Amino acid sequence: MEKTEHKGKPFLEIFASTLQEDYRFPILELFTFLYTLGTFIFVSFQTYGGVTNEQVAYTMVTSLMGFPIFIFIILIFKNIAYGLGNDLEKGTIQTFFSYPLKRRSILTAKLLSAIVVALLIFLGIQISALYLLAPDIISNYIGTVLLTYSANIGYSLFLAAVLLLMTLKVKRGGLALVFGIILYFAIGVVNGILTVIAFVTGSAWPIQIIAVINPALALQQHYFSTGLAGSWTPSFNEVLWYVGGAFALVAVMFSISYVYFCRRLSL
Amino acid sequence: MSLIVAEDLVKKYGRVVAVDGLYLNVEEGAITGLIGPNGAGKTTTIKIVLGLLKPDRGHVEVFGQEPWDNPYLRELVGVVHEKAYFPSYQKVLDYIRRVCRIFGIPEARAHEVLGLVGLEDAYDRQIKALSAGMLQRFAIAHAIIHEPKLIVADEMTANLDPEGRSLLLDLVVNINKKEKTTFLLSSHILPELSRVCDSVAIINRGKVYAAGKLSELYEKYATEIIRINVEKPEKLAAELEKLSYIENIKTDARGISVRTAKGEEENLYEDAAKLAKKAKTKILGIETGSASLEELYRLVVTNENKKV
Incomplete structure (x- = not known):
């Protein structure tokens, strides 16, 4: 039997296969509906505060994002813990390792499906809603819009990176999901404790610590420096450093996962 | 040429020593x-050979290369795992076609391999809806689809009914004959392996106690059966069967196992050659062996345990 002239496309096929598993009916439809519902419900009931148009743009984005970003976190948790985790637990990853593809490419295909596709759906619906609501404000302050999304998504990606490490280590889908949920609430508790410390002491350093993994707090302080750390008003450049730092931390954590998956993961 | 060379492999899981100084050679073209x-x-040995586990000590090469994270080897090796899993929501034919595209082979091959393993009626079934036996057949189709030079199978006949096991073992022999594909088959069901294997490696407590051609092992440890x-074969x-001194005769896809009356072995050699000519068939080899692979295994293990 002759082979075709063109070589196979293992990366694309594994990516397509993973997409088909992660977003099979009715998962894609359900999450798209939840994103849309969450976006437009907030549209209906929110009024937008702010003195400058930049602050209005910031407030509009953050108010629209509240419920949908929670849905985004649920979806990537599902895809990583339940998708990749189950593949590791049951042995589907062993099957992928029998294909002519480097391990890093297999992990990339899985993560593209798990995170990037979920992110594209989320952003697509969000930005479309923003253009429907206030096209002039959004067009003129697209930088603020993108920075606001980046700051908030950075935290979601941090959670995803930690969950990925846990999933690779425990190799159990259900257990990884439980760890992910505990992690989410544990970070929330830590955030709360640090916020209380900031309130009690009146100093900004607890919020600055939280801002390392959740740069949305730095951005919030930049636009509206009131409340618990009222003395801290980071400049725009400082906010960029926090956002960049958060993404750098996320990149480091994903790199650790890659190194583990490629060099250490035994099945 | 050895396609698989493993030297002094050691693998521990905590305190449990799964593989303890294992040496293995798998010759090209052999089963x-x-x-x-x-x-x-x-299973631990097979996982190390497939690059799924790193040994704590020792060295393994497949086609002269390290198997860990080696995409080149995947083109040359087909794998049947003890428990095979595939993306469960995809359909049988769709997924096998996808595998064709992964390896860059015509999608018509999908129908061919599914027919070989008897899954023609399951094209539109989701993989998760397959029974254990059907899933095992699917795994075998998946392993042979790209016509690899080496197939490594761990408990390949698990979950298959007797007819399925027999068909599969015949398929192994046929592929080996036609394509000269090398096989490494792991099993604890010895009667099945005795039907198809040229060579064996007898492993216990993480070590290979004895390895080599079956005929050599039979000669060393027991001599009762003549394998033609x-x-x-039929x-x-x-x-x-018409000869008077034949006590027992068993036929399989590969040849015939004959037990003669004591002292009649030499007569059998002569008569077999003459009768083969009469039956217009060609003898490929004659070996002497023990009564069964199970007995050989017991003899080897007992012998090695005595040394310890």
Whole structure:
């Protein structure tokens, strides 16, 4: 039997296969509906505060994002813990390792499906809603819009990176999901404790610590420096450093996962 | 040429030593059985050979290369795992076609391999809806689809009914004959392996106790059965049965196993050659062996345990 002239496309096929598993009916439809519902419900009931148009743009984005970003976190948790985790637990990853593809490419295909596709759906619906609501404000302050999304998504990606490490280590889908949920609430508790410390002491350093993994707090302080750390008003450049730092931390954590998956993961 | 060379492999899981200084050679073109009881280290050895585990010590090469994270080797090796899993929501034919695209082979091959393993009626079934036996057949189709030069199978006949096991083992022999594909088959069901294997490696407690061609092992440890590898076993068997000194004769896809009355072995050699000519078939080889692979295994293990 002759082979075709063109070589196979293992990366694309594994990516397509993973997409088909992660977003099979009715998962894609359900999450798209939840994103849309969450976006437009907030549209209906929110009024937008702010003195400058930049602050209005910031407030509009953050108010629209509240419920949908929670849905985004649920979806990537599902895809990583339940998708990749189950593949590791049951042995589907062993099957992928029998294909002519480097391990890093297999992990990339899985993560593209798990995170990037979920992110594209989320952003697509969000930005479309923003253009429907206030096209002039959004067009003129697209930088603020993108920075606001980046700051908030950075935290979601941090959670995803930690969950990925846990999933690779425990190799159990259900257990990884439980760890992910505990992690989410544990970070929330830590955030709360640090916020209380900031309130009690009146100093900004607890919020600055939280801002390392959740740069949305730095951005919030930049636009509206009131409340618990009222003395801290980071400049725009400082906010960029926090956002960049958060993404750098996320990149480091994903790199650790890659190194583990490629060099250490035994099945 | 050895396609798989493993030297002094050691692998521990905590305190448990799964593989303890294992040496293994799998010759090109051979069907090699890796036999041993549950917990002997067969699956661990196979995982190391496939690059799924790193040994704590020792060295393994497949086609002269390290198997860990080696995409080139995947083109040359087909794998059947003890428990095979595939993306469960995809359909049988769709996924096998996808595998064709992964390896860059015509999608018509999908129909061919599914037919070989008897899954023609399951094209539109989701993989998660397959029974255990059907899933095992699917795994075998998946392993052979890209016509690899080496197939490594761990408990390949698990979950199959007797008819399925027989068909599969015949398929192994046919592929080996036609394509000269090398096989490494791990199993604890010795009668099945004795039908198809040229060579065996007997493994226990993480070590290979004995390895080599079956005939050599039989000669070393026991000599009771004469094994005649022949192109048309049924025809020769029909002629041999007429001989008075034949006590027992068993036929399979590869040849005939004959037990003679004591002292009649030399007569059998002469008569087999004459009768093969009469039956218009060609003898490929004659080996002496023990009564069964199970007995050989017991003899080897007992012998090695005495040394310890």
